[in-house]
Amino acid sequence: MRASIGSTRCCPHACLYPVAAEGPHTKAAQYRLSIVVTWLLAGSEPAATVRPMRALWLPSGPNVAEPQAPPADLRRVACLGQWSLLSEFELPACTPPSPCSYRSTGARRRLGEAALLIVALGVANDRMTAASLWARGADQGSEQSLSSKCRREPTAHRAAPCVFPAGEALPQETQLQVRAEWNTSRAVLGADVGFVLWVA
């Protein structure tokens, strides 16, 4: 994920794909973006009860993005939990008889302070078959799948948010990791998958 456009690995603004000369889809179409936001208003309860969250980006896959990040990106990196935003990667198409599936694992990200995981939203890819979020304690002990707790593991066509109503306690030094499975019968290009986490 990049905060700025300009990835050399990803389709830029002015890209144009070949299209058919004839057919039902040869003219411009008009679109609008809609966002429905539900705001909590000041009500009967004191303001102190509201707990603001911050966001983290937890990517999957090898971090092979461009080595030199623009300064603006670096600032944004610092403001998303100090975890890297430059997380695009590619996977080559399988060559028979090798299997056409692949499992990518992101780097383990260590929490510098204890946090309460509230929502994990999967970021999918058309060639991804599944993704899961894992946590390992500071003692390097057993791992647990956080995404399976809410039974909302993202797939290519559906990335429903994984909500922890009471919050999932993540002690300090917890290591988080995203694992994804891919169908590599065709090459994966410029993939950028993982979880956006909201923690308190």
Added chain:
Amino acid sequence: MLRSGGPLFEDDEELSLLPRGNLSRRRSGGGGCCQLCRRACVCTVRLGLFCAAAACAVAVALLYIGPRSGTRSKVHTLEAEVLTQRKQLQRLQSQLARGASAPGPNSPCIDRWEVQYPAELDVWNGHSCMWKQMWGQCDKFARQCRRTCGRCVSGSEQGGGEEQEAEEEGEAEEGAAESSAEDAHQAAGTAAVEPESPVPKPGPGPGADAQAARVGGDAESLLQALRAREETVRLGKPGSVLIKPGRAVGRQSQTDANGGEAAQEGDDDDDDRTEEIDGDVDEDEEGEDGEDGASYGQALSAAKTLESARRPASKTSAQPSSDRQNYVAGDSTTVVSAGSECGIPTQSPAASKGLDMGVLATKNFGADSRSYSSVTYLSGLVSMQPGEVHHYQHSVQLPRPADARGIQSYVMEILEQRGSELRPAPEAGIHLKRFMLQQQAPPGSGRGCDTQAVLFAGEGARGAEVTFPHPFVVQPDGDTWHAQLHVVRTDGLTIPLSDARQCICAPSWLETYGSLARIWRPARPGFCGRATCPSALRALWAHRHAR
């Protein structure tokens, strides 16, 4: 390869242009003749091949050149220029309205560059405050970009007066295209704008009735303004696109009464939370579609021509990757080549305005002894041709309701507008790569990352509602968000849909498709697809695609 016969065919790709029969004959030619006869046969075959290839090349060249030549091309070029100027004028007016709307004793709070160089508002290698702010260069360009950089604070700041202005003028002159400046002053002279906030806040009070009434009234005035602007655009009177009192252009395109229907559709689960704004749009926008489609190719070529003329000859496409790296790094002096469809920004800036958001509807309600306000924000129209990729990145305003404590949930959707209908766009027609709203703490503000607000919807998350359990909220600090939208229009493609859903402008894709895109581009809007391409091109396409 036929090296000995001359440089007719350089590699296997061009060999694939030949009919298979010719290839087999070439390989077996002369087998039963004497040496002299064999040489003669080979020469004959080569000559024949050469003639055939030359004839194909001429035919393709005629197809390429024919539609572009003559008066029609000039007319389209002029049309494109008029369209461009019209858009520039509209943008200028919108910016002026926004800038003049800032409250306080130092009003108006504007970016000087916006007035001086309206044609470069979002041109990354021009006088663009948006880009300066994005690249973290506000300290250097604070005086030219006071509004964008948030420097319209103290009264003393403006006290610099003419001395400061003179200095700014001097700086602004550097590297500026003179024609752009002239256009800017002319346009500024025609923009009679009354100060008004382009995106007013929803109702001030917590009362549901009062707030709904106010929003309803705004929607009606917005609808009228929208109709007026569309009528003006349709009539082709750029000089008359003046902002009427009480209606800012920036807002006119932000809302549509029909959006209520769509917004409600996109929010089926919350049908008791969102209210619908009554009203219909009488005017069909099909006419605009046709106009856009007819001038699209010419607009591109005209813009490219202009862009090329402004660029130094020393910087060409010879170093696309380094140019792009520099561009990514925020080097606003970097020049990249025109005509590259993928991998390099062309005449269009890498990010553009176009996502100005307006409040369409607001619904207050109570649940669990708490009060909520569900606000539907709707963007202006985004027009996309088949095969286009749009990437917007700029600031947007999402006005908060009064007394808002934080965001409890959000859902993002892409709607398609057909005439007066506004419905969720088909998944196969447009692909969301990423949508993000983010608030960033300004440098030196003392705010940490803990207060950062992020709303996100990536691939597969279109229409998915993200709900934060109470008492957890996303707590924005202000109404200004940094928006990023990356979408691909995926219907009508001649490549597999799943390919277009990848970021396939990587070097490997460029090698495969890039040159073909350049070959096909001139035929647009009669874009040469697989069904209509000359057989030789189809063979080349198939060969490269299979590789």
